[in-house]
Amino acid sequence: MIIGVPKEVKLDEYRVAMLPVGVEELTRRGHKVLIEVGAGIGSGLPDTEYAAAGAELVLEATEIFARADMIVKVKEPQASEWPMIRKGQTVFTYFHFAADRELTEAMINSGAAAVAYETLADDQGRLPLLTPMSEVAGRMSVQEGAKYLERPQQGRGILLGGVPGVAPANILILGGGIVGANAAKIAAGFNANVAILDINMDRLRYLSDVMPPNVDVLFSDRHIIREQLRLADLVIGAVLIPGAKxxxxxxxxxxxxxxxxxxxxDVAIDQGGCIATSRPTTHSEPTYIVDDVLHYCVTNMPGAVGRTSTFALCNVTLPWVIEIAQRGIEDAAHSLRPIARAVNMFAGEVTNRPVAETFAIPY
Ligand code: NAD
Known part of the structure; x- marks a missing residue:
């Protein structure tokens, strides 16, 4: 199979969909990998590393889309890429169709197989291609919090860990899933006083077992939130109700x-946010202030740490890229349930119920 990796064209996107090691794994199985010149630069991966791993470097994205049987990307195809996607081609990337009718229609019209990272689910319902980005955002949330608590950034002028004789910061984490647990782990490492809240008792029991002593694991209700909010120097929003705001x-x-x-x-901003005053921001203008409280609500936090995020993403996507390359998309979808769940469109038909229902498209 010919696998094509174009350079990401979305603004502020520094990730790339394949590492040089991925190129090597695919070429030693007899596949050909086309990489657009400069595709890895944003993640500190020069063309020479891809060439050494066996990739063919291609100057223009148009050539990659024209020649590849499968396109592997990071972000949803942008409008400039839509006309290049063609029938019979497989596109493996994040799509988030429900948020974008135009993209949905463009992909249906292309006749390509749209295989979405975000709906590749295992038999336990976990989403292994979303998890690493939550891990990145969770860990990064504490780093950003530490930065914005500094006075020159308009924060309270507080050092997360305090110093001998001076109390550390209080950090309130709403939601103890992937984002919340990763945030708590890093915050605890900073020596802050951490409270992590969730409503799922099994999750609370698990967190209570694994978290260090400077993390209080608490049931989330209005009273606890009110009490903790008064104490907090830093609040991290990390709740999720799957499929809902x-x-x-x-x-x-x-x-x-x-x-x-x-x-x-508010990390949960990509689902609307869990604080009334949250509104989406970007890496170029990440913060704003309401009632003397600084808000950071960047919707694509992992983009800022492109290199870490690229490695974290490619580590989990490569095994599936290999499966699709070895079997072809039809056989892969018939043999492997996670891939079947990831196929959102095939040959002009929508094959994912929530996407079809969102846009009242026959399913
Ligand atoms: P997750 O499903 O692993 O965890 C969510 C947790 O929230 C669950 O444990 C759930 O029980 C808990 N929860 C639900 N309602 C709650 C309530 N009322 N009070 C307390 N806890 C409650 O999800 P995740 O992977 O940790 O993702 C969290 C959010 O972060 C999602 O909205 C996700 O899309 C978002 N996210 C944003 C970025 C970004 O760049 N901004 C990056 C990655 C993830």
Missing amino acids: APRLIEREQLKEMKQGSVII
Whole structure:
């Protein structure tokens, strides 16, 4: 099979969909990998590394789309890429169709197989191609929080870990899933006082077993949130109800009870956010202030740490890229249930129920 990896064209996107080791694994199985010149630069991966691994470097994305049987990408195809996608081709990437009718229609019209990272689910319902990005965002949320608590960044001027004789910061984490647990682990490592809240008792029991002593694991209800909010220097929003808008856990008037210069990092912003005053921001303008509380609500946090995110993403996508390359998409979807769940469109038909229902398309 010919596998093509174009350079990402979305603004502020520094990831690339394949590492040089991926090229090597595919070429030693007899496949050909086309990499667009400069595709890895944003992640610190020069063309020479891809060439050494056996890739053919191609100057233009048009040539990659014209020659490849399968396109492997990171972000959903952009409007400039739509006309290049063709019938019989497989496109393996994040799509998030429900958020974008135009993209959905473009992919249906292309006749290509749209295989979505975000719906590749294992038999336990886990989403292994989403997990690494939650791990990145969770860990990064504490790093960003630490930065914005600094006075020159308009924060309270607090060092997360304190110093001997001076108390550390209080960090409130709403949601103890992948993002929340990763945030708690890093925050605990900074020596902060951490409270992590969830409503799932099994999850709370697990967190209580694995978290260090400076992490309080608490059941999430209105009273606990109100109590913790008054103490918090940094609040991290990390809740998720799968398939739904994030629940709103903090109302506008509650901000007045928070300390002046405290910071909210609402990671759940991509699902609407869990704080009433959250609105999406970008890496170029990441923050704004409401009622003396600094808000950071960047929707694609992993993009800022492109190199780490590229490695984290490619580690989990490569085995599936290999399966599709070895079997072809039809056989892979028939033999492997996670791949079948990932196929959102095939030959002009929508094959994913939620996508079809969102746009009232026959399924
Ligand atoms: P997850 O499903 O692993 O965890 C969510 C947790 O929230 C679950 O444990 C659930 O029980 C808990 N929860 C639900 N309602 C709650 C409530 N009322 N109070 C307390 N906890 C509650 O999800 P995740 O992978 O950790 O992702 C969390 C959010 O972060 C998602 O919205 C995800 O899309 C988002 N995310 C954003 C970025 C970004 O760049 N901004 C990156 C990755 C993930």
